[in-house]
Amino acid sequence: MALTKNPNVLKWVDEMIALTKPEKVVWIDGSKEQLDALTDEVCALPEGNRDKMYRLNQEKLPGCLYHRTLPNDVARVEDRTFICTPTKEEAGPTNNWCDPAEMYAKLSKLYDGVMKGRTMYVIPYSMGPIGSPLAKVGVEITDSIYVVLNMNIMTRMGAQAFENLGDTSNDFVRGLHSKADVDPENRYIVQFPQDNTIWSINSAYGGNVLLGKKCFALRIASYQGKNEGWMAEHMLILGVKKPDGKVVYITAAFPSACGKTNLAMLIPPKYYKDQGYEVFTVGDDIAWMKPGEDGRLYAINPENGFFGVAPGTNAKSNYNALASTMKNTIFTNVALNNADNTVWWEGLDKNPPEDATEWKGAKVNGKEFTAVIGADGKPQKLAHPNSRFTAPAHNCPCVSPEFDNPKGVPVSAIIFGGRRASTTPLVYQSFDWTHGTYMGSAVSSETTAAATGAVGVLRHDPMAMKPFIGYNVGDYWAHWLEMGEKLGDKAPKIFNVNWFKQDENGNFMWPGFGDNMRVLDWIIKRCEGTIDAEETAIGYLPKKEDINLTGIEDEVTPEILDKLLAVDKDLWKKEIAEMRRYYDEDITAKGGHVPAALYAQLDKIEARLNG
Ligand code: GTP
Ligand code: SPV
Ligand code: MN
Numbered sequence: 001m002a003l004t005k006n007p008n009v010l011k012w013v014d015e016m017i018a019l020t021k022p023e024k025v026v027w028i029d030g031s032k033e034q035l036d037a038l039t040d041e042v043c044a045l046p047e048g049n050r051d052k053m054y055r056l057n058q059e060k061l062p063g064c065l066y067h068r069t070l071p072n073d074v075a076r077v078e079d080r081t082f083i084c085t086p087t088k089e090e091a092g093p094t095n096n097w098c099d100p101a102e103m104y105a106k107l108s109k110l111y112d113g114v115m116k117g118r119t120m121y122v123i124p125y126s127m128g129p130i131g132s133p134l135a136k137v138g139v140e141i142t143d144s145i146y147v148v149l150n151m152n153i154m155t156r157m158g159a160q161a162f163e164n165l166g167d168t169s170n171d172f173v174r175g176l177h178s179k180a181d182v183d184p185e186n187r188y189i190v191q192f193p194q195d196n197t198i199w200s201i202n203s204a205y206g207g208n209v210l211l212g213k214k215c216f217a218l219r220i221a222s223y224q225g226k227n228e229g230w231m232a233e234h235m236l237i238l239g240v241k242k243p244d245g246k247v248v249y250i251t252a253a254f255p256s257a258c259g260k261t262n263l264a265m266l267i268p269p270k271y272y273k274d275q276g277y278e279v280f281t282v283g284d285d286i287a288w289m290k291p292g293e294d295g296r297l298y299a300i301n302p303e304n305g306f307f308g309v310a311p312g313t314n315a316k317s318n319y320n321a322l323a324s325t326m327k328n329t330i331f332t333n334v335a336l337n338n339a340d341n342t343v344w345w346e347g348l349d350k351n352p353p354e355d356a357t358e359w360k361g362a363k364v365n366g367k368e369f370t371a372v373i374g375a376d377g378k379p380q381k382l383a384h385p386n387s388r389f390t391a392p393a394h395n396c397p398c399v400s401p402e403f404d405n406p407k408g409v410p411v412s413a414i415i416f417g418g419r420r421a422s423t424t425p426l427v428y429q430s431f432d433w434t435h436g437t438y439m440g441s442a443v444s445s446e447t448t449a450a451a452t453g454a455v456g457v458l459r460h461d462p463m464a465m466k467p468f469i470g471y472n473v474g475d476y477w478a479h480w481l482e483m484g485e486k487l488g489d490k491a492p493k494i495f496n497v498n499w500f501k502q503d504e505n506g507n508f509m510w511p512g513f514g515d516n517m518r519v520l521d522w523i524i525k526r527c528e529g530t531i532d533a534e535e536t537a538i539g540y541l542p543k544k545e546d547i548n549l550t551g552i553e554d555e556v557t558p559e560i561l562d563k564l565l566a567v568d569k570d571l572w573k574k575e576i577a578e579m580r581r582y583y584d585e586d587i588t589a590k591g592g593h594v595p596a597a598l599y600a601q602l603d604k605i606e607a608r609l610n611g
Contacts, residue, residue: 003027003124004162008170009139013122016141016176021113022120028148030158035149039065042145050182050204053146056331057341063328066336066343067146069205071360072184074333075386076207076214076256076451078467081189083219085471092472093590094462100192107199110186114178114201118143124162125155127217127288127302132406134230134288134300136221137165140175140211147177147209150330153305153390155212172196173220175211179204191215193223193470206307206332206388217286217302218468226471226479229486230290234464236264237282237299239400239409240520243275248524251287251299252415252497253440253464256450257386259417259499259512260284261308265320265398268517271550277517280400281320281393282409284308289411295490297483298408303393309450310334310387312347317513320398324391331389333359335366335382345383346370352382359384385449412527417497418445418461423571424498426510426547426564427519429526429533429540433484436494438601439539441477442579446500460582474593481597493527496539501564509560511552518548536567537608569609576606 002010017025028034043065045052056064083095084103091097098106121142128135138161140151151157165172175198180186187202198215200208207214221232235251242248254260264284268277283301292298306324310331313321325331334345337353344353344366352366359382366382374380393399402409416439418424430436440463447457451467460466462473469476484491497519499512522542525531533540542565549556556564580602583594 001027003029003159004165005167006162006165006169009162009165009172012139012174013141017120019108019111020115020120020143020178022115022143023117024119026119026121028121028123028158030152030160035152038145038148042149051144051146053149056343060340060342061326061329064325065149065330066334067330067332068359068361069333070182073182073203073205074384075205075449076467077187077189077203078451078453080187081467082191083470084190084192085194089591090472092469092474093587093592094466094469094473100195103190107188107190107201110180110188110201111176111178111199114180115143121145121148123148123151123157124159124165125151125157125212126161126164127155127212127221128300129404129406130156130160130164132300132408134290134298134408135164135302135406136173136224137161137171138173138175138212138216140177142177142209144177144179144204144209146204150210150307150390151212153328153330153392154210154303154307156304173198173216175216176200177209177211179209189215191219191470193220196220210307213286213303213307214468217288218465219470221288221302221470222465222468222476223470225288226475230288231479231483233287233289234285234468235287235414236260236284237287237301237409238264238266239280239282239402240524241276241278241280242524243277247280248412248527249282249299249409250413250415250520250523251289251411251492252417253443254417255419255443255445255448255461255464257309257448258419258445258464261306261321262318262513263516265318265396266517266520267319267514269514269551271548272517272521279398279517280402281396281398282400282403289408291487292407292410295487296410297487297490297492299411300408301393301403305393306389306391306396308389308391310345310389311383311385313345314348317347320396321391323397324395325389327395329389329391329395331387333384333387334389335359338363345387346381356382358382359387411492413495413523414492415495415497415523416440416443416463417499418443418464419448419500420445420498421500421502423568423575424496424501425541425567426501427495427497427522427542428536428538429523430494430496431539433487433491433494434481434597435539435601437477437480437484438598439494439496440480441598460586472591472593474587474595477598478593478595481595495523503563509556509564511555515552521548522546537569537605537611538567538572541565541567573609576602576609
């Protein structure tokens with residue numbers, strides 16, 4: 001039975017039924033009874049069925065489920081992701097583009113009758129706290145129970161979202177998903193920003209199919225934000241409570257699998273804990289930000305859960321993330337420990353289970369399996385490098401008391417970062433918002449397993465949004481500049497960090513994880529204006545003595561700190577030359593609208609480096 005009287009929703013659902021021709025239509029109200037029944041159904045599927053999910057050890061991991069996707073369907077597919085705007089220029093040079101009419105026609109053929117013999121689930125959901133002026137409603141149609149159960153964790157799902165939409169509004173995002181035959185040759189992840197519409201077909205994994213996440217909350221929302229005066233960003237949101245009781249909120253944009261979840265849930269080192277510092281998580285992946293009544297920038301996390309990278313997560317690296325996965329969590333493409341029906345992944349501990357099922361489904365002796373060198377020259381892996389947990393945010397021991405605050409939290413600092421083996425120092429601050437916008441445009445990072453394709457290749461990833469900007473990248477930068485003008489002297493300060501700088505032997509020089517608190521400490525003091533800095537050609541750098549190393553003096557010697565904070569002029573001249581080439585060739589020459597103010601920043605940095 002339809003859960004809404006809203007004629008816009010009903011008309012669209014009818015059209016999608018006519019197109020996909022499901023045997024049955026189920027409206028997802030979000031009730032426990034309904035979700036339990038769907039869980040029973042999907043776990044009862046026969047072994048070998050590709051939709052099958054498994055209940056894990058219900059004593060050790062109550063409410064937890066396990067699923068494996070097909071080996072060709074384990075990450076976002078950027079080469080099959082499209083922004084379909086009326087003109088190619090509106091999509092700009094960072095996106096694949098296709099004419100909307102052409103794409104609708106092509107995909108309609110693939111969707112025609114695709115749900116014959118299947119059940120269609122209609123999922124109403126809210127991105128952002130119900131009732132928040134910053135929240136938005138979406139409806140996802142899918143033929144996958146796995147999607148329903150994940151959306152239940154990742155969003156505020158169910159009938160309440162329709163209450164928020166009301167009986168007449170047409171302001172909701174229409175998402176159509178079918179796993180179809182999970183055929184990689186016909187896999188498409190398509191956004192139509194002008195129509196508030198997303199069509200996804202032939203995948204059953206993560207950001208390709210949980211349409212509230214990257215497709216809506218970044219690609220569609222970035223376009224909405226430009227038109228409506230707010231920002232949708234690939235950023236974590238955290239709060240640092242200081243000994244004086246004040247909480248400072250910081251957002252940070254790092255590319256996929258570059259440390260957002262880890263930073264968002266950071267546990268301060270002993271030195272800081274002893275003084276009373278605490279960190280609270282508001283979000284680990286996406287921030288929606290809008291100026292508030294007091295003129296400051298406020299951020300909400302549109303999501304309600306964490307779709308986090310499993311490998312590398314352990315009690316030491318990210319205790320809070322691990323604790324978040326102990327109940328009501330869905331694990332995807334990790335390994336099974338068959339001895340007790342629990343999960344395992346590389347980096348959880350040093351003991352791969354002997355009786356294991358690896359991520360592709362083969363039963364193996366985990367110890368022997370991981371001792372064999374694979375085709376990539378590295379030990380074989382039991383869990384896929386992009387295996388993930390889907391965990392409710394309220395499971396997190398350090399979830400912020402402001403998590404559901406409809407107003408959001410006021411942002412004092414914005415951080416950019418990426419994986420850079422060289423050149424980029426541990427931390428530096430922009431001279432002002434415009435320079436900070438330049439810094440964001442200049443983010444580049446070594447690629448990770450979060451998207452298909454080569455790993456470890458340096459690529460430009462402006463604002464960590466390369467795969468997620470739903471319109472012309474130059475117009476997006478112009479929007480950043482406009483937001484800065486609007487915020488004026490209330491704008492957050494902008495910083496850049498690099499946890500991944502390497503020594504001559506390829507080892508990370510900075511311990512990272514909890515010790516990143518030491519860098520946040522410097523950032524907070526800079527925001528409060530209580531500390532000086534070195535003015536360099538690229539921005540403000542910390543004075544050596546201002547990075548607190550109490551407790552890690554042996555690990556981070558003065559020589560290492562020198563290297564971490566070094567600004568090598570020759571490398572930076574190359575960096576700036578590459579940025580000019582990027583603006584000229586990759587962006588401007590391809591219709592990318594680079595704002596003059598950003599070219600002017602390039603000129604200024606160049607002049608400072610040569611001066
Ligand atoms: P997405 O969910 O894909 O957007 O990723 P994310 O940005 O949330 O990345 P996440 O926090 O899951 O980290 C991914 C990988 O980076 C993990 O393997 C971590 O172990 C590693 N990592 C995170 N923080 C640090 C750090 O401070 N130093 C080092 N060396 N590695 C880190
Ligand atoms: C990312 O790749 O940045 C993710 C995972 O957060 S996914 O939801 O698959 O996009
Ligand atoms: Mn992400």
